[in-house]
Amino acid sequence: MREQYGSAGVGAVVVLTLLNILWAGANPAALMMMRHHRPEWVAAFRFIGAAALLWMLLTLPQVRRALASQFPRTLPHFLLAAGIGFFGVPTAYICYFWGTKLGTATEATLLVSSSPIFYAILARLFLGERFPREKTLGILLGVIGVWVIVNKGLLLREFSGATLGNLLVLAGVLTESVNVVVAKSLAMRYSGVALLTIEASFAAIALTTVSLLFAGAPNLNWTPSDFWMWFYLTVVCTVFAFSVWFYLMERAPVGAMGVTIFAQTPAAAFIGYFLLKEQLHPTIWIGAGLIVGGILSASRIPRRDSSLRSNDSKF
Numbered sequence: 445m446r447e448q449y450g451s452a453g454v455g456a457v458v459v460l461t462l463l464n465i466l467w468a469g470a471n472p473a474a475l476m477m478m479r480h481h482r483p484e485w486v487a488a489f490r491f492i493g494a495a496a497l498l499w500m501l502l503t504l505p506q507v508r509r510a511l512a513s514q515f516p517r518t519l520p521h522f523l524l525a526a527g528i529g530f531f532g533v534p535t536a537y538i539c540y541f542w543g544t545k546l547g548t549a550t551e552a553t554l555l556v557s558s559s560p561i562f563y564a565i566l567a568r569l570f571l572g573e574r575f576p577r578e579k580t581l582g583i584l585l586g587v588i589g590v591w592v593i594v595n596k597g598l599l600l601r602e603f604s605g606a607t608l609g610n611l612l613v614l615a616g617v618l619t620e621s622v623n624v625v626v627a628k629s630l631a632m633r634y635s636g637v638a639l640l641t642i643e644a645s646f647a648a649i650a651l652t653t654v655s656l657l658f659a660g661a662p663n664l665n666w667t668p669s670d671f672w673m674w675f676y677l678t679v680v681c682t683v684f685a686f687s688v689w690f691y692l693m694e695r696a697p698v699g700a701m702g703v704t705i706f707a708q709t710p711a712a713a714f715i716g717y718f719l720l721k722e723q724l725h726p727t728i729w730i731g732a733g734l735i736v737g738g739i740l741s742a743s744r745i746p747r748r749d750s751s752l753r754s755n756d757s758k759f
Contacts, residue, residue: 636690
């Protein structure tokens with residue numbers, strides 16, 4: 445386990461699993477907010493709040509002193525972080541929220557759980573992380589699982605609004621996978637919280653602009669439920685969870701971190717069925733099983749490779 449999670453240690457597994465259980469509630473919370481607000485504004489509200497809270501933290505002298513030197517110090521690196529926030533984050537979350545609105549929160553969350561498959565491919569292509577042959581089977585299983593959930597079977601019988609919603613969620617997964625892998629290259633140099641502050645700020649600007657252009661003025665008449673769902677999305681899922689995620693990203697490989705996302709599968713099923721009363725189509729279980737199996741297979745380290753690393757560590 446230590447070989448996969450680097451200096452983050454075995455304890456990172458527990459923390460990452462808990463984070464993914466928290467994230468499993470993000471799409472259901474967004475769906476509840478979308479009863480009164482457009483998807484674009486739900487995404488905008490989330491990152492406006494996150495950016496405001498992060499900048500408020502930076503007003504504290506202790507936090508400012510700790511992070512002042514950890515912001516990107518070169519213009520290309522700053523622009524890269526800003527670009528992720530301005531283009532990548534809004535694209536991913538508009539796809540997520542519109543996809544959830546057209547489909548179901550359960551299917552959306554299960555599709556999001558396939559992201560480690562794409563992390564593994566992108567981390568190999570752009571970060572040079574190891575890609576043993578065992579990952580091939582895992583990737584194929586994961587892709588088949590995604591296909592089954594999107595189509596509700598091996599064959600597409602009808603292209604419905606739910607199908608379009610699932611495709612939008614999948615587009616969000618692909619976009620966020622690129623965001624994560626690119627951010628990993630920055631997290632190895634700078635503070636994750638500093639990067640999150642930059643990304644959330646530019647995401648807030650972009651999402652507010654998009655919302656005003658395509659969704660009109662926001663609905664400012666919030667119910668108590670709207671506020672608590674916003675609090676969960678902003679404080680719990682973004683400021684807290686992503687701060688910890690970025691912190692661990694500085695210390696562990698992206699591919700290994702993604703394995704713990706399978707914790708979203710049972711959490712998504714529980715939330716969708718018991719809290720949102722969503723129907724669980726039989727293909728959901730088949731697709732979820734294939735995705736989880738694919739993730740576990742893709743993350744497996746061959747024994748020979750493991751022993752080599754162990755021998756290397758003695759030197």
